[in-house]
Amino acid sequence: MAPSISTIDSSKPLNILDFVVHKGHGVKGLAELGLKTLPHQYIQPPQERFDTSSCEEVNQDSIPVIDLSNWDDPKVTKAVCDAAKKWGFFQIINHGVPIRVLEDVKDATHKFYALPAEEKMKYSKERSGTNNVRFGTSFTPEAEKALEWKDYLSLFFVSDDEAASLWPPVCRNQALEYIRSSETVVKKLLKILMNGLNVKETDETKESILMGSKRINLNYYPKCPNPELTIGVGRHSDVSTLTILLQDDIGGLYIRNADTMKWVHVPPVTGSLVINVGDALQIMSNGKYKSVEHRVIANGNENRISVPIFVNPRPGDVIGPLAEAVENGEKPIYKHVLYSDYVKHFFRKAHDGKATVEFAKV
Numbered sequence: 001m002a003p004s005i006s007t008i009d010s011s012k013p014l015n016i017l018d019f020v021v022h023k024g025h026g027v028k029g030l031a032e033l034g035l036k037t038l039p040h041q042y043i044q045p046p047q048e049r050f051d052t053s054s055c056e057e058v059n060q061d062s063i064p065v066i067d068l069s070n071w072d073d074p075k076v077t078k079a080v081c082d083a084a085k086k087w088g089f090f091q092i093i094n095h096g097v098p099i100r101v102l103e104d105v106k107d108a109t110h111k112f113y114a115l116p117a118e119e120k121m122k123y124s125k126e127r128s129g130t131n132n133v134r135f136g137t138s139f140t141p142e143a144e145k146a147l148e149w150k151d152y153l154s155l156f157f158v159s160d161d162e163a164a165s166l167w168p169p170v171c172r173n174q175a176l177e178y179i180r181s182s183e184t185v186v187k188k189l190l191k192i193l194m195n196g197l198n199v200k201e202t203d204e205t206k207e208s209i210l211m212g213s214k215r216i217n218l219n220y221y222p223k224c225p226n227p228e229l230t231i232g233v234g235r236h237s238d239v240s241t242l243t244i245l246l247q248d249d250i251g252g253l254y255i256r257n258a259d260t261m262k263w264v265h266v267p268p269v270t271g272s273l274v275i276n277v278g279d280a281l282q283i284m285s286n287g288k289y290k291s292v293e294h295r296v297i298a299n300g301n302e303n304r305i306s307v308p309i310f311v312n313p314r315p316g317d318v319i320g321p322l323a324e325a326v327e328n329g330e331k332p333i334y335k336h337v338l339y340s341d342y343v344k345h346f347f348r349k350a351h352d353g354k355a356t357v358e359f360a361k362v
Helices: 016-022 026-031 074-086 099-113 117-123 160-166 172-195 204-211 279-284 339-347 355-360
Strands: 065-067 089-093 133-137 151-157 213-221 233-236 242-247 253-256 263-265 273-277 294-296 304-312
Touching (some): 026 133, 026 151, 065 074, 074 089, 074 172, 099 172, 099 213, 099 304, 117 133, 160 172, 172 213, 172 242, 172 273, 204 279, 279 339
Antiparallel strands (some): 213 304, 253 263, 253 294
16 A cells, blocks of 8 residues: 555654655655655755756667677678777667566556565665565665665565565566576677687686676666655766666666766667666776766656666676787776675665776776
C-alpha cells in the first residue's frame, strides 16, 4: 500500500530523511503523498539543475545506434571502437538478448517498487542480510547536500545460490536471466574493444579483470512535482568496465559530448541496449576509450525505470593501463590502483562529474 497523507501525523512536520531513507518509503513514497512542491532537501544548486540551453540542438549528432546482426563485419567492429573513443556511449540493436527477457526484467522492476515499504526495507542497508543486496534512495544521502530523485535496488552477483536465497523473489529470476542473456554480448563487445587496443588474446586473467564481477540495479524515478529544480541522477561517470543499460520508453538520460561539453539526449530505441564505457576501461585503455559524464533528468509527467548491468573488475583486482595500450611508447596517464579502493572513493562522496578518475591519475 502506498502511504497516504492521512496515515502520517499531519500535526508534525514530515521528517523527509526519516520517511524516505530510514522508513523505506523512498522517493516513490514521497511522490505518492501527492506533494505539490518539491521538498527543499531535493532542490539542487542552480549549477546542477538541468538547463536545456546546454543541450545539443535536436538535429545535431547523437550517439551511434549499431546493428549487431553481423558481429564479424569490419564496419561493425570499427563502429564499436569509434563510438567508444568519441562518445563513450552507443546503442546496440539486434544484439541477441531476447526482447522477452528485457520486458520481463522491466515488469519485475515495477513489481518490486509496488511492494509495501516494509517489504522493500528488508533489503535496506540496515536490514539486508548482505552488503551484496541493497535497497536505497538517492546516491549517498549522508554525503549529499541535495538529494537525487531516485530509488534503487542494487544486486551484486556472487552465485546463483546466493541470489536464490538473498535476492527479492519478485524480481530475482528476471534479473538473473537478464545478466545471463547479456553475457555473450558483453564478451563479444570486450573482444572487439580489446582488439582495438592490440590485445589479441584475452586469457582468463584478463577476462577476470575486465568482467570478473557484475552488479545489476533496478532504478525507479517517480514523477516529480518540480522537475526543473532537481535531478534523477547527478553528473557522473560509471566505475565499471562496461555498463549495459536497459531504458524504458520514457527517456531522460543525457550524456556530455566531450568535445563540445553540451548535453545530448539518448533517445529510447525499442529493443535496444545502451552501452557505455566505464572508468575502469578508460584507465585500462590509457584514455583511448572514454568514460563520459552522464545524468538523468527528473520527469514531471511519468514514472521512469532503468536497469543497468555494471560489468566490473573483481574488488581485489589491480587496474591500470594494459601493457598493449602503452607498448608504442605512450606515457601512462594512470597508475595502478586496487579496484576496491577506487570504488570506495567513488561511493564516499556525492556525484561530481569526472572527478573520481583523478584518483587514478599518475
